[in-house]
Amino acid sequence: MGNRFTHARSRKVTEEDYEVLEMGTPGLLTVLVMLFGYTKPAKSTPLQAVCDIRVLDNYIKEAKIAADSVKRCEENCALPGNFTLPRTSVSYREWAEKDLPTKAVEVQGGLKLLAAAVQKAQNLTVNGNVLYVVERSYSNIRSIMQMVKSFTPVILSVEQPPAQATFNSRTVRTIFHVYLNFLQGKVRLFFLDTEACNLATS
Structure with a gap:
């Protein structure tokens, strides 16, 4: 049972990698744009020293x-x-x-x-x-x-x-x-x- 679980997980990763390769450069760029579009960079707010x-x-x-x-x-x-x-x-x-x-x-x-x-x-x-x-x-x-x-x-x-x-x-x-x-x-x-x-x- 343990071997079957490991094999299934390994096959899933392989299929996902294959799908990414199949997308080519335009598809990969689209994914990256989507990721960075939804990920907002954290703004570093300096401390107001006199107030803190x-x-x-x-x-x-x-x-x-x-x-x-x-x-x-x-x-x-x-x-x-x-x-x-x-x-x-x-x-x-x-x-x-x-x-x-x-x-x-x-x-x-x-x-x-x-x-x-x-x-x-x-x-x-x-x-x-x-x-x-x-x-x-x-x-x-x-x-x-x-x-x-x-x-x-x-x-x-x-x-x-x-x-x-x-x-x-x-x-x-x-x-x-x-x-x-x-x-x-x-x-x-x-x-x-x-x-x-x-x-x-x-």
Whole structure:
């Protein structure tokens, strides 16, 4: 009984193949057109990053991993010279009272300071493990900067100085501590801003 089933199935495949060969090129093209006509390609819809906080949260997770990986990095990770970093403290009440242009300039200004500091650290770091973390973080910061710029292109086209206070440091550990806190604070608040979200989707 098992042999009979196998034989019947094999004969069915052979007959179908024969019918396809008999159709020739025009018939085969017709079948392909029908198949592609009924199969609609899936459209890839990019995430609206400012409206989907999960996009930023992925960067925050990576920033936390980076900060943890250099937490015990002391003398070997000291850098020559100081680097200007943004202050990360934020008053939620004061932030809510600021208009969108002020928020956008403040966030972008802080990210520029972080990008400059991380890039300098990248050029001066000799520790292989730390270098990988630095390079990855620099790429992420640049991506976040582009996202913020795409949300508010007109606002950020005007050259304005950073609105937030700054301080100086020379350690990789401090740079990544500030990087994480800045993403969790001002950048995340900006991503959650309703006005910015409406501007991005309009």
